Amino acid sequence: MNIPRLLIAATHSGAGKTTLATALMAAFTQAGFAVQPFKVGPDYIDPGYHTAATGRISRNLDTFFLGAAGVREVFARAASGADLCIIEGVMGLYDGKGTTERGSSAEVAKTLDAPVLLVVDARSMSRSAAALVLGYRLFDPRVRLAGVLLNRVGSARHYATLKEAIEKQAGVPVLGWVGRREEISLPHRHLGLLPAVEKNALADHLELLVAVLEEGVELFRLLEVARQAPPLPETPREIFPATPLPPRVRLGVVKDAAFNFYYQDGLELLAALGAEIVFVSALADPALPPELDGIYIGGGFPEMFLKRLAANKGFLESLRRAFYQGMPVYAECGGLMYLCRAICDFEGREYPMAGLLPGICRMHSRRVALGYCEARVLADNILAPAGTRLVGHEFHYSSIEGMPRDFPRAYVLYREGDKEGLLDGYVHGNLLASYLHLHFAACPEVARRFIDRCEHYKRQRRVMGC
Incomplete structure (x- = not known):
């Protein structure tokens, strides 16, 4: 090349x-x-x-x-x-x-x-x-x-x-x-x-x-x-399949001004493995579109759009309804914040959010975490089985408060220089929400499992007539 x-x-x-x-x-x-x-x-x-x-x-x-x-x-x-x-x-x-x-x-x-x-x-x-x-x-x-x-x-x-x-x-x-x-x-x-x-x-x-x-x-x-750059040798495919698979699930990806932190190659890998990507907006859409089989809410700046997010009650209600029907929901960082009961902004004002997690997300004036980390999956979830090792990245100015002590956690995170890991993220049925940003191209098996879980829900939904 x-x-x-x-x-x-x-x-x-x-x-x-x-x-x-x-x-x-x-x-x-x-x-x-x-x-x-x-x-x-x-x-x-x-x-x-x-x-x-x-x-x-x-x-x-x-x-x-x-x-x-x-x-x-x-x-x-x-x-x-x-x-x-x-x-x-x-x-x-x-x-x-x-x-x-x-x-x-x-x-x-x-x-x-x-x-x-x-x-x-x-x-x-x-x-x-x-x-x-x-x-x-x-x-x-x-x-x-x-x-x-x-x-x-x-x-x-x-x-x-x-x-x-x-x-x-x-x-x-x-x-x-x-x-x-x-x-x-x-x-x-x-x-x-x-x-x-x-x-x-x-x-x-x-x-x-x-x-x-x-x-x-x-x-x-x-x-x-x-x-003057010399030719590059041919590169074997190790991430993307040689032939993309036909769509087998409809995956809703929340992408707008509030949520836009996605790796393009990660989205394209999901598509190549059988996900029809359906972009939706938590700011502008009145509700989730019908016939979705899973939801992916990436990071972004929800803290800059709290009034509009809280005011879009129809979208929030449709998200709750989808979750309680068993739809797989995966959220990263800003997505995690959105799934909390409320977000408290930099001035201490509280705005109601989706409430799929009972805690409150609180913004801080100083950065809470930044950098690469490694994660160990604590229990089977929609992305990976227990014991799986993942690599990811953190960057946030918020923390989660008021979660029950016995609420299942998602990962143990190992940050640079830390000898002991820190608990991060939450698992609730088909929901996984964490501050950890993953790159699906770095872990294609995680992308496949997520799509498999969405397909399983799709079959259940058809049987139940939902």
């Missing part, structure tokens, strides 16, 4: 990596290229901007979840039909799980033999930038540092000084620059960037990004670098 590709990395978080990667995606798309975007790591928000910039759905490349072979499979599958692949990295170039490179941008770059363009925040630096870039170049010689993009440069004169120092003393070409332009920054909130679905005038903002980028970056030079 011979596909031009670039990985956009940075020296650290906050250097402007997402803004500039999105700008590059939009610029090449406007120039007539079919650009396939990717994001390193378990991020749900950045891919939304990539998708808006390119018109192609962004995919996550995560070696912690998928391993090297899985990353290559996901990459090859999505790159089909593209002229150029642009991969946005995560955090700093070499930042991975703990003190290892696992899950890092560098590991993905090596896995895909992708040239790396390093974004450097050049504020308050001149010659020292060369020392910084030299360190990144030498830290791992197997990472091909193909160029530098300078961000937040003070002036054309400042850029000339930086360029000369880096190219002479670090031996890495400088391929362009962006000045100190606060108006191009993407908006943030407590979980990171504001999701693209909530960003007003996004098309105008993308136009501004491209205009600012093209003032100091020559796209053809970056394209030359991308075209």
Whole structure:
């Protein structure tokens, strides 16, 4: 497989990596290229901007979840039909799980033999930038540092000084620059960037990004670098079936501004294994559609839409009715919050929710959990049998209060550096709700079991005439 590709990395978080990667995606798309975007790591928000910039759905490349072979499979599958692949990295170039490179941008770059363009925040630096870039170049010689993009440069004169120092003393070409332009920054909130679905005038903002980028970056030079990436070997299929199975269940996926944290490859794997995906909205739909065989409620920002969620009583009632009829319900993070009796917002105001779990979800001003973790399944549930080991990710600012002590728990979670596990999630009949985000492409057997449980419910529903 011979596909031009670039990985956009940075020296650290906050250097402007997402803004500039999105700008590059939009610029090449406007120039007539079919650009396939990717994001390193378990991020749900950045891919939304990539998708808006390119018109192609962004995919996550995560070696912690998928391993090297899985990353290559996901990459090859999505790159089909593209002229150029642009991969946005995560955090700093070499930042991975703990003190290892696992899950890092560098590991993905090596896995895909992708040239790396390093974004450097050049504020308050001149010659020292060369020392910084030299360190990144030498830290791992197997990472091909193909160029530098300078961000937040003070002036054309400042850029000339930086360029000369880096190219002479670090031996890495400088391929362009962006000045100190606060108006191009993407908006943030407590979980990171504001999701693209909530960003007003996004098309105008993308136009501004491209205009600012093209003032100091020559796209053809970056394209030359991308075209230097060597061909990739053929990748065997280990995640997706060679031939998708025909639909055997209708799976309702709650996807709207409140719930939109889904891995695209996870959804497509569910479809390939026999699930007809039916998107529904907890904000706009008056009720669940008929003839569903299961429900999947992903993460998101329900805390930003509490009035609207609580006011949609018809949808909440239809969800309760489906649950009490035995329909499998799987919820992650924001979905878990929605299934509680109520959510208490940052100001202490309480809003009634689905009530499938008797506890209350309380928002906190400080982050409660962030990072990769491993999970051990405590009892048989709709996703996995007892004892199964899973890998996942947490990122939340809330906690669950008021649950009965004897309410069955879903997992024991083992976080980085923890010797003892922590209980997480709840199981109630055909319901499983947890703060743990899973990637179905990392555990195809879990996706199959979920669909099997939905099919079992479908047969029961037909027998009972529901």
